[in-house]
Amino acid sequence: MALLAPVLSPYDPEGVDASRRLLPPSFRHLLGTDGFGMDIATRILFGARKDLLLAFASAAPALVVGTFLGAASGFLGGRLDDLLQRATEVLQAFPVVLFAMAVLTALGDRLLNLILLLAVINVPVYVKIARSVVLPLRSAEFVEAARSAGQHGLGILARHLLPNTMSPALAQFSINCAWSLQIVSGLSFLGLGVEIPEPEWGLMVQQGSHYLVTGQWWVSFFPGMAIVCAVYGFQRLSAFLRDWTKTG
């Protein structure tokens, strides 16, 4: 639906029209309009593009980098392992939202900064998962056999160990997407990350929250429901991937 947003909706997601301000849900505007006269359904559809893209764009680099680092850490051990573990623990010790607010305030709340920040925050979880998978496997028979066959460390890591990390890492990936989506929405709600009047669910909830007091519940309710549905969807996807990779 996000991909088909321009086809599905006749409205401009950033089209200001004062004559259409705060219209309740109707056949003309299925989910009503907001304080700028923008069609909420249209903005939710276009917002899905931004939110899902942000979620994927921040979780995907973390998946690749974190899984590789975690597997290398578990396989090689020694000082590299110690160093990586301490680094991830330090990163995880920061309260995420406060850390994100501080970084975005310092570097500027641009979209690219937000993606990079979320990617960095997401890395430790993959490091931990991959390491926990690889650690018991490094002295497994198939690894010893590979060593006997003359394969070097990187080859063993890439061909024999990393594939074993895929199942839990992919299951974590969709959970991570949901989590990133919540963080993006939360930061937008606080006024960081996405600029007005871009369609973004968290920002829409924030802008609509002013109207709850005066009875225009639809302005924040529907974007809020979009976040709930997306997060639930990611969690179902995670369960599916976990089962699929196990049986596969």
Add this chain to the structure above:
Amino acid sequence: MRVPRATAIAALAAATACGPAARGGADGDSSTLTVGVPDDITTLDGIFASADRSLEVIMNCYEPLMTHAFRKEGTIRRFVPGELVGGALEDLSLAEDGLTWTLRVRPGVRFPGGGEVTAATVARLFERNFSVPGSGGRFVLQEIGRVAGIESIRVTGDYELKVRTEERNPLFARILVLSNATPFDPEILAKHGAGSPWAETWMASNTAGAGPYRLERWTPGVEVALVRNDSYWRGPAPIGRVVMKVVPAAADRMMLLASGALDVVERLSAEEIEALSQAKGLRILSIPSTSTVQLGMNNRMPPFDDVRVRRAIAYALPYDNLLRHVYFGRARRAVGPVPLGFPGRGFEHPPYEHDPGKSRALLADAGFADGLDVELAMDSGSPDEETLAVFVRAALARANIRARIRKLTPAVFAEERARRRLPLFLDEAFWWVYDPAYALLLGYTSEGFLNHVGYSSPDVDRIVASARSAVGPERERLLAEAERRIIEDVPSAWIVQPNFNLAMRDRIDGYVHFNDHMVRFFYLSKLAGDPGARRGMGR
């Protein structure tokens, strides 16, 4: 499907009334006034204060040397532009030389501790302004008042002192209403100075004035409590205690007011005021003000260093629509650098009208036929500006000016603006001194302290410098000429003058509106019984 606004407010108010805040019951206690404010005090030292809440507490706990006269207009009492009356001073007069001012102190103005304000106290006040390092009061006295230093002030009697300005300067009288012109109790300062004769640290978080109230308690981030000064020279205030509760979210302030947990709520947006205007039991005041919302354009930064681009922006704005849809009619169209309502503003210039075609033509002439990409900065702490920014962005887009909105926190916005780093920004200008010369001097001369757009015109500098010391029709002619030139150069696009809005329970009476928008609690009272029957009994 839609819940009516008044019903929604009533329902939320009922829910809020069950909470702990309401059990304290602002509405039922006639000796305490509970006020909802969006922010906290930053300092209570009048020579440094610039934040609204700091100034509001200072104006209630100190007695200024001069104040504005007020009279009833319609249903409210408001200040009379340009007409000053004595506060701690009984009288102020200018000698024939045009330079020497005689300040006669009002006998009987007492501090809560019993000490009296005398000529020596006022001289001490000026001395503190000049002596404390980094004092904003020194800037005001020297640069605006044209008082060279403490050597220009001479005590000539118990209740009389003379102040000499460097040149003829009508602005001197007008700056005596400001927070730095509020006498303090020298005995208290001597007691709390801790090695410094001026007790800067103590004064930042305490009060030592002769105003109608004194500070009882300040819990940072939570509330400020003021208690009545029973020895106030005008007589004790009707309300014994004022509690200013810090409630940052406007929606929360609205609910608490509707539930009766707050008596008065400050700083609501026009949209919020519009919503509250339908609720029962409330009184909404929406008073024309002289603050001006403008689109600042950095005159030293391309492309806004080209007057054609600045004019294109000015013609791109749909002024009437903004007034109607962002401010719900609770504003006036701004027409220039000197706000409507300023005394001596006799000049009328045809304002820039909405004309996207003309805007595009000017842009093409300036070499931007394909349009322009700009960044529009705004202060995230201003209640109406987010809505305004979105409407302005849409209007600029119709003139082929593509704007990206950049929301900055209040602190970052203030710093970037002061350093003239913002190319295009929404801003609200408010002039503490009610005089066209003050506005032009600070906002539009090359060295102006508040000239955030970097506007520079040698002609305007020269004319304003001449106007400062001129009097009568000559002064007005010079100021009008300076304003005409500034409007032609359009360093900022002046959009609207939004009303000052205040919401209160309908049993609160006696409000007097002053030009600085600070509520003087001394004039307020709480009515018992039917509010409608007893209204008008305020002081």
